[in-house]
Amino acid sequence: MTETASAPERAVRADASGVVHTPAGAAARIVSLVPSITELLFDLGLGDQIVGRTAFCVHPVPQVKAVRSVGGTKALNWDKLNAARATHVIVNIDETPKELADALSAAGYTVVVTHPVEVTDNIALFRLMGALFGRAAEAEALVDAFNRALAALSDAAHAWHSRSVLYLIWREPWMTISRDTYIARMLALVNWLSVPATTGVRYPVIDLDEALLAAADLVLFSSEPFPFGDRHVAAFGEAFPRHAAKARLIDAEMVSWYGSRVLKGLPYLAAFATPTALAAGTDR
Known part of the structure; x- marks a missing residue:
């Protein structure tokens, strides 16, 4: 659900699953199973209340290293989780298996579900976290910064050439994104549309073949979840010489992490x- 910057502040908010949460403020002990949300919590000034994270929560450095890891985004060490004495566990529909979220709820944790799809959903995300954990003013500061950044991007809309892009997130098997994802909506801000145009799932397995590559103006190798690097781009160029010039590395954190990273x-x-950047083949 998309929320605009003019929406009024509310004392109680519903999360992405529709569950209405009562503000917990300073009493909350928070475990985040979503790397981008962990970063957001720190940026809201909640570092002292974060009592658990995943091994993939790597920002901000070095503060995040002081928080215990309770496992991965899809599998937890329940002993470590219980030892953290958490009150709230933050999950994400794409990253957290529903079975795990249900188990956390059954165990008595307050489970906060997130699911940004539109880039402007960051506004609701900022306000949800701010309202839940007593950081409403800090959340509004992020909303203001987000609106300025989005406006600056929109002001430069004339610079974006329409392109079809194949955004790769995995190999063996090759996987990409559908247009119904946060990543695709980010790319659409610069008039880039992901291919294939229609898919039955949000993160489809694909055949990296001539037909698909011919439909793409760019082939973007993302830095996560699979850590694509220069050698993968080089191997692609050798396997598909006709399309070698389309390949680029892209910093996935910058286009797939919602929350404060969007700034x-x-x-x-x-x-x-x-x-100019595309011609230079840079990912920075």
């Missing part, structure tokens, strides 16, 4: 998408 992601994408 860096929007200008990153603006710079990445300029004709």
